[in-house]
Amino acid sequence: MLGLTITQWLFGILSFLAIMFALMVVFTRNPVNSVLYLVLTFFCIAGHYILLNAQFLAVVHIVVYAGAIMVLFLFIIMLMNLNPDAEPRKHIVTRIIAGVIGGVLLFVMVGALKGAEQLQIVQGGPSQIGLVKNLGKVLFSEFLFPFEIASILLLAALVGAIMIGKRDTNTNDKDIINQ
Amino acid sequence: MLNGIPINYYIMLSAVLFIIGAVGVMARRNAIIVFMCIELMLNAVNLLLVAFSTLHNDASGQVFVFFIMAVAAAEVAVGLAILAMVYRNFKSIDIDLLSRLKN
Known part of the structure; x- marks a missing residue:
């Protein structure tokens, strides 16, 4: 072929x-x-x-x-x-x-x-x-610090997403009253 | 013994995927589709990193791809939260309407 x-x-x-x-x-x-x-x-x-x-x-x-x-x-x-x-x-x-x-x-x-x-x-x-074994060895020896920083980044993104996505209670109450 | 594939083919494939994503960013007005095209561009780069990592038998490239995935996940979470908020306020996610940011 x-x-x-x-x-x-x-x-x-x-x-x-x-x-x-x-x-x-x-x-x-x-x-x-x-x-x-x-x-x-x-x-x-x-x-x-x-x-x-x-x-x-x-x-x-x-x-x-x-x-x-x-x-x-x-x-x-x-x-x-x-x-x-x-x-x-x-x-x-x-x-x-x-x-x-x-x-x-x-x-x-x-x-x-x-x-x-x-x-x-x-x-x-x-x-x-x-393979998982080899990649894990590199990740947890040579790249340990960036790995920990990535965890902090994910935590910050999580908190940020919740803060942004949260409904603003004050303005929302006013909207309901105005309606 | 498997026959290898020249690295050029991977470079071309990644370039094509990246440009499809770039054209999508330029040509679409739906903000969610723009986000998905950005994901496509990230994945084109990831594919090339893995290809070169295998070529040079060096694990650093694959670790980088791992980190890029983590950053992309964070970016998508924040970006979609912003989009949900924008949709709640403007009832639209048309990026041409949102280009002024204020009112």
Whole structure:
């Protein structure tokens, strides 16, 4: 079959699906469908992680992104009850300009990265760094301080999200009285 | 013995995903979709970090991806809280209407 190995077939199929689903995220009008396509894109990227022998990151990616972040997005969208027919659209000129800028950016990136080294990625063989055991050793020795800082960042984000999302009781009471 | 894939292919795939996300940020008016496109761009960068980490057999790249995921989770939590508050006040999440921030 064209002289391609299974890995290369999988890479091609996963890349094609990831790009197609990513395009659908941008071009679908209904936000709920957009979220679901983004989940599919994340599954394709998790497949790429498995191909790169990064099993731990693949699992964390699915758990964190598809499991937590996307559910948060869906929850917010359902909370807002957005009507796909009333979906605001940018002016056609703005959208064309966005497409042209994207095309030029792709052209520049491809041109700049064309001369990247043609090394072969070692797969399946000696690369064992993506396994939980090896990654955990690095994470808890070399990167222990950033790990703790990340926990503080998450705590701060948690408190901040609650403070921002909390209903302002004073103004709210006044609104109710005015109504 | 598995045949490897040239690093160029991963660079191109990441560039394409990143640019799809960038075009989405520029072309859409729904703030939630803009957020999702930012997630897409973050994931393109993550994919490239993992590819180079495997290429150089160095775990630092994968640890970085781990931290990026934590930061992205924090960013999404705060961002969606802001969006929920904005929607409560303005009854809209159209970023063109919200560009003035005040009234």
